[in-house]
Amino acid sequence: MDSPQTTRVPKVFLVRTEIDLLLADLTEGDPVPSERDLATRFGVARETVRQALRELLVEGRIRRQGRGTVISRPKLTQPLSLRSYTEGAISLGRTPGRILVAWEDVAADAATATDLEVELGTEVMHLERVLLADGERVGLESTYLPLHRFATLRGTYDPTTSLYAAIRATGVELAGARERIETVLAAPREAGLLECTTALPMLLLHRRSVDADGAPIERVRSLYRGDRVAFEARLSPEPA
Structure with missing residues (x-):
């Protein structure tokens, strides 16, 4: 069993943290970078980015608009x-x-x-x-x-x-x-x-x-x- 010092943080958590920082500089209606762009930026698989974006969709931070994704207004x-x-x-x-x-x-x-x-x-x-x-x-x-x-x-x-x-x-x-x-x-x-x-x-x-x-x-x-x-x-x- 891993000790607290050796436990690895899941990639999706790290990516989600980075995306949160990115969204902090955007306002309602601003486009969110695509899955491909985010995967390239963070050096991870697109599925990892997709999972982080799904969490943000459920939380209402972002929303689908056409074929893209934009920042939502507050709940x-x-x-x-x-x-x-x-x-x-x-x-x-x-x-x-x-x-x-x-x-x-x-x-x-x-x-x-x-x-x-x-x-x-x-x-x-x-x-x-x-x-x-x-x-x-x-x-x-x-x-x-x-x-x-x-x-x-x-x-x-x-x-x-x-x-x-x-x-x-x-x-x-x-x-x-x-x-x-x-x-x-x-x-x-x-x-x-x-x-x-x-x-x-x-x-x-x-x-x-x-x-x-x-x-x-x-x-x-x-x-x-x-x-x-x-x-x-x-x-x-x-x-x-």
């Missing part, structure tokens, strides 16, 4: 809060948008019925939308609402705008939510809607929101591209 960092996606994006200087995929009434499955506190099979409103930031597809949001509470949205709501603003306009205020985050890979349909590959890591959020009386408002499944979106939370000490 959209969303706060974990009761703010809507629209509010969060605007606060970061980004332009939010949405593409409607589906808006329909569906029978509640077991998980949806439990979260919305309705009988199994009860019709609920389902809204599925692609989330945009500056015109780029960054997420896929699937929302379920109790139909008996929000049926009027059918005639008043523009699905390309903030749903939370529309809910508040009905007189309902979001008072709390439970949210879980995990990492997954996108299914082929989801990858197609988000214009990425199924190999790209995703951030999956499950949220259940309630009003001041504890009555359920929504059940949401949100899938975000790991190379385009990050989340942060403000933490404080718990009382002793």
